[in-house]
Structure formats: structure tokens, C-alpha cells
Amino acid sequence: MPYTEYQEFMSSNPLLLFDSGVGGLSVLSHIRHAIPDSSIVYCADNAGFPYGLKTEAWLAERVPRILQSLVARYNPCAIVIPCNTASTIALDAVRAVITLPVVGTVPAIKPAAEQTRTGVIAVLGTLATVRQKYVDDLINQFASHCTVLRHGSAELVELAERKLRGDDAPVEDYAAALAGLLSQPHADKIDTIVLACTHFPLIEQELAAALDRPINWVDSGAGIARRTQHVTKNIQWPMPATGRAVFTSKADNIALLKPALAACGLSSIEYL
Numbered sequence: 604m605p606y607t608e609y610q611e612f613m614s615s616n617p618l619l620l621f622d623s624g625v626g627g628l629s630v631l632s633h634i635r636h637a638i639p640d641s642s643i644v645y646c647a648d649n650a651g652f653p654y655g656l657k658t659e660a661w662l663a664e665r666v667p668r669i670l671q672s673l674v675a676r677y678n679p680c681a682i683v684i685p686c687n688t689a690s691t692i693a694l695d696a697v698r699a700v701i702t703l704p705v706v707g708t709v710p711a712i713k714p715a716a717e718q719t720r721t722g723v724i725a726v727l728g729t730l731a732t733v734r735q736k737y738v739d740d741l742i743n744q745f746a747s748h749c750t751v752l753r754h755g756s757a758e759l760v761e762l763a764e765r766k767l768r769g770d771d772a773p774v775e776d777y778a779a780a781l782a783g784l785l786s787q788p789h790a791d792k793i794d795t796i797v798l799a800c801t802h803f804p805l806i807e808q809e810l811a812a813a814l815d816r817p818i819n820w821v822d823s824g825a826g827i828a829r830r831t832q833h834v835t836k837n838i839q840w841p842m843p844a845t846g847r848a849v850f851t852s853k854a855d856n857i858a859l860l861k862p863a864l865a866a867c868g869l870s871s872i873e874y875l
Contacts, residue, residue, distance in 0.1 A: 656731070
């Protein structure tokens with residue numbers, strides 16, 4: 604069924620965001636700004652977290668399966684997958700089984716290549732994201748004139764999750780997590796870093812403090828919001844706007860996330 608028919612038929616239903624954890628809240632903030640009346644269901648697959656350490660086959664099977672369950676329960680008008688790892692690996696598999704509009708994430712390599720002055724940029728993501736052929740293709744298409752360094756870090760993902768639980772880590776922990784990037788040849792010339800994980804904009808200040816030199820940070824949040832706004836342009840959102848968080852597993856530390864979730868308009872917590 605064409606997207607426009609879904610938009611008319613499902614106009615009172617929520618927008619579904621899906622991420623491996625709470626990193627997608629960085630994108631949700633952009634969507635809230637672009638579409639302030641939208642009703643949101645935000646799902647964090649904490650049972651599968653972290654995605655960056657999982658295999659491609661595992662993700663290509665899991666992500667569509669969970670999204671099918673979420674569609675059956677919440678009947679959304681559209682889906683946003685802000686997670687770079689899920690998008691670069693499982694987006695085609697999702698679109699093969701779900702006929703709703705699905706907005707994925709593209710690492711912001713093109714704008715980074717356009718903005719660099721030194722010609723040296725870095726792609727900072729999960730271990731799974733930075734090794735993808737999809738990233739190779741983006742670099743070849745948009746940044747062939749640049750030196751592109753890549754670094755995958757599960758530690759930074761966990762540091763972002765900790766921060767949203769109110770557990771601030773010392774700057775030394777961030778510096779240690781960046782050591783694998785900064786030890787690469789030409790790293791001293793990096794002037795632009797692509798935050799190719801939704802968790803990383805949440806810790807941009809901490810990353811900047813750890814680097815202690817001027818860096819241009821680039822992420823996909825605003826672009827995802829613009830695309831989502833376009834896909835849902837015919838939606839007549841119900842009033843008042845609502846927001847709920849859904850987790851795939853119960854865990855004691857979820858209670859610590861309530862302030863961060865509430866700040867993004869997610870006033871209730873449910874489990875899949």
C-alpha cells in the first residue's frame with residue numbers, strides 16, 4: 604500500500620522510534636522540535652544491547668522481528684530507526700517485511716567531507732557500524748578526497764547510557780575510549796568527527812573535553828528529523844501529544860532513566 608494511503612488511514616497513530624538503547628533520544632529531541640505535536644512510542648531494545656558487538660546476521664534477524672511485534676501492538680503511522688548500526692545492517696530486511704514508511708539513518712559523512720578544512724575526518728561509531736560496506740560506499744562517494752579515520756567504541760556507548768542514568772564518568776574514561784582513534788596516523792589533523800552512533804551526541808561535551816582541541820562535530824539528527832517531517836506531513840496528530848518508552852526487557856536501572864525520558868516527553872514506561 605502506498606505511503607500516502609497509510610498516512611491517511613493511520614493519521615491518529617503514533618510515530619515509532621527504535622534504537623538499541625537510549626541513544627535515539629538525541630534524535631528524538633530533533634523530531635520533537637520539527638514535529639512538536641507528534642505522539643511518540645520510543646522503543647529501546649535493552650535486551651539486545653549493545654548492538655555494536657553483535658553479528659550482522661543476528662541483527663538482520665532480530666531488528667525486523669521486534670519491529671513487527673511493535674507494529675502489531677502500537678499500530679504506528681511510520682517508523683524511525685535512528686540507530687546507525689541497525690540502519691546500516693538491517694534496514695533492507697525491515698523494509699522487506701514492513702510496508703510502513705521507514706526512516707533510517709545515514710552516517711553524516713557527506714557533510715563532514717564538505718566542512719573539513721584539513722581534509723582529515725573521523726567516523727566515530729560502534730564496532731559494527733564502522734566496518735560496514737555501507738560506510739565504505741559513503742566514503743567512496745562523498746569523501747574520496749579526504750583521509751577518513753574510523754574508530755568503533757562500545758565503551759563510549761556505555762558511557763552515554765551511564766550519563767543518562769545520572770552516573771557521570773571522569774574525562775579520563777572518555778580519553779581512554781578515544782585512544783584507538785587518536786593513535787592512528789594523521790589523527791593530529793582531524794578537524795571534523797562524524798558521530799555515527801546516536802548515543803554520541805549525548806556525550807559531545809565530554810568528548811570535546813577529552814580531546815581538548817577544536818573539533819567540528821557532525822551527526823544525522825537534524826537530517827533524520829527533516830525526513831521524518833516530510834514522511835509524516837499529511838498526519839493530523841491527535842491532541843494532546845503523548846509519549847511512552849518501551850523496553851524489551853525489565854531491568855533495575857530503567858528507573859534511573861525516568862528523568863531523561865521525561866525530559867523528552869516520554870511520560871510512561873512499558874515492556875514488550
